[in-house]
Amino acid sequence: MTTNHTPTDALAYILLLVRERIEWGADQIGGNIPSINASADQLYDGNxxxxxxxxxxxxxxxxxxxxxxxxxxxSDGRPIQSRIELEEGCILTHLWHPDPTQETERTFPVQIRRGEAEVTITPPSTMTATITRTLAAVDATEENR
Structure with a gap:
């Protein structure tokens, strides 16, 4: 696709567009103070x-x-973003910094429906998850016998 602007122009535009939109949104939401008799629907509609x-x-x-x-x-071939499915319908994403020296390895727990997973982010572009704890259903009738 041919454009009439440079990537630098696009980046400058995106920066200001995002800043403007988020500042405006924060002001609007912050100013949406419910009156005493306002319903949850009225508050939601205001946002x-x-x-x-x-x-x-x-x-x-x-x-x-x-x-x-x-x-x-x-440009160096690394993915911009990684995605990992922890369980059906539960996807975790990580946006990689464009400067790979800014990334550090880290591990953190994530609560999922069936228990807990441990996610490890390893620069320059690896994300893994291990289920560390699963929840088990206990039949209360069996337990009380």
Whole structure:
């Protein structure tokens, strides 16, 4: 796709677009103080346009950035993002820093429906998960016999 701007122009635009949209959204949500008789629905409705705008931000950033991305990798071949499925429907993502020297190895626990997983982030581009504890269903009738 041919563009009329450079990747640097796109990055500058994205930076200011994201800043503006998030500052505006934070101001709107922060100013949405419920009155004494306000219902949860009224409070939610007051934030709907802000949440929609923040979701639209994703589309706006993708639209301006995608022409400058050949793949989902940095120029050195590392993935920009890693995803790992901890269990069905539970996906953890990690966004890798563009400067690989800024990443450090770390391990942390993640609660999942069936127990707990231990996730390890290993630079420059590896993410692994191990189920460390599983929850077991106990039949209460069996236990009381």
């Amino acid at each position: 709907t346009h802000v949440l929609d705008s923040l979701c639209d931000l994703i589309k706006d950033v993708e639209h301006i950035a995608m022409p400058h991305l050949d793949e989902a990798t940095y």
